[in-house]
Amino acid sequence: MIVTDSEKTISALCSDWRAEGLSVGLVPTMGALHRGHLSLVKTAVASVDRVVVSIFVNPTQFAAGEDLDRYPRTLQQDCEQVKKAGACAVFTPDTVTVYPEGFSSEVRVSGITEGLCGAYRPGHFDGVSTVCAVLFGIVKPEVAVFGMKDAQQLAVIRRMVSDLRMGVDIVAAPIVREADGLAMSSRNRYLSVEERGQAVLINTGLEKAVSLCRGGEKNCAVLKEAFLQTVSNASKLRVQYAEIVDPDTLLQVETAEKTVLLAVAVFAGKTRLIDNVLIRPEV
Numbered sequence: 087m088i089v090t091d092s093e094k095t096i097s098a099l100c101s102d103w104r105a106e107g108l109s110v111g112l113v114p115t116m117g118a119l120h121r122g123h124l125s126l127v128k129t130a131v132a133s134v135d136r137v138v139v140s141i142f143v144n145p146t147q148f149a150a151g152e153d154l155d156r157y158p159r160t161l162q163q164d165c166e167q168v169k170k171a172g173a174c175a176v177f178t179p180d181t182v183t184v185y186p187e188g189f190s191s192e193v194r195v196s197g198i199t200e201g202l203c204g205a206y207r208p209g210h211f212d213g214v215s216t217v218c219a220v221l222f223g224i225v226k227p228e229v230a231v232f233g234m235k236d237a238q239q240l241a242v243i244r245r246m247v248s249d250l251r252m253g254v255d256i257v258a259a260p261i262v263r264e265a266d267g268l269a270m271s272s273r274n275r276y277l278s279v280e281e282r283g284q285a286v287l288i289n290t291g292l293e294k295a296v297s298l299c300r301g302g303e304k305n306c307a308v309l310k311e312a313f314l315q316t317v318s319n320a321s322k323l324r325v326q327y328a329e330i331v332d333p334d335t336l337l338q339v340e341t342a343e344k345t346v347l348l349a350v351a352v353f354a355g356k357t358r359l360i361d362n363v364l365i366r367p368e369v
């Protein structure tokens with residue numbers, strides 16, 4: 087497996103593969119990899135011939151006061167893990183490589199970036215869509231794999247790729263959870279023991295909404311309330327938002343007639359955790 091921070095090296099490698107008739111897949115990450123990321127790599131390995139994992143803590147998707155400076159960096163361990171998962175290359179550009187002097191472009195997807203996380207993280211999705219456009223331009227993958235954990239990010243990237251005819255097939259991979267249900271996240275390591283203990287209620291609340299809906303409840307206000315009730319007594323948890331939306335448009339939905347997305351952001355102490363679940367009503 088090749089590890090490189092050079093744009094020239096990775097793009098030459100990918101174009102050599104393409105010249106040999108091999109398909110290329112990309113898994114964009116910010117590192118501090120866990121089983122969630124590795125499942126994305128495995129999904130990519132199953133669908134293309136050569137998989138590139140990018141590891142880049144993208145400064146433009148962090149707002150002032152967020153955790154850019156202390157974001158965990160575990161490069162050596164990350165490389166060992168993705169190698170085992172079957173990746174062929176790891177691209178670890180620095181900021182100047184991604185945004186060289188004179189870089190003046192920004193990809194902004196409107197509409198679906200405005201609600202959910204977009205309402206609380208100004209500029210975040212502009213940073214995400216721009217860095218993904220740059221990475222797609224360097225690697226030119228046929229396929230890129232994203233996790234459903236970041237449901238809004240997935241919808242934004244799908245919109246961008248479709249609008250700009252980027253020709254990348256976006257594949258969604260399911261959320262990987264800890265044994266007790268907490269969605270895996272690079273940020274879980276920030277949690278104190280008490281916060282970690284209470285954070286499990288996020289998934290419990292999501293599952294409560296799912297089972298209510300299975301029992302026939304279709305009123306989204308009631309489903310949302312089931313989530314809020316579950317986390318309300320946890321002293322370390324503070325809900326930033328809990329919304330039930332259409333999974334593609336991310337517009338709010340009042341009745342769960344078809345599959346809807348319950349998306350939440352919850353602070354556990356100072357750590358902001360996001361999670362979501364697709365709720366499929368019984369037909």
Ligand code: AMP
Nearest residue numbers: 115116117122232233235236261262270
């Ligand atoms: P990040 O490194 O947090 O930017 O995430 C990189 C990719 O991994 C994104 O597509 C995320 O949605 C995905 N990802 C992060 N956590 C999980 C998880 N628990 N399960 C599945 N995918 C995940």
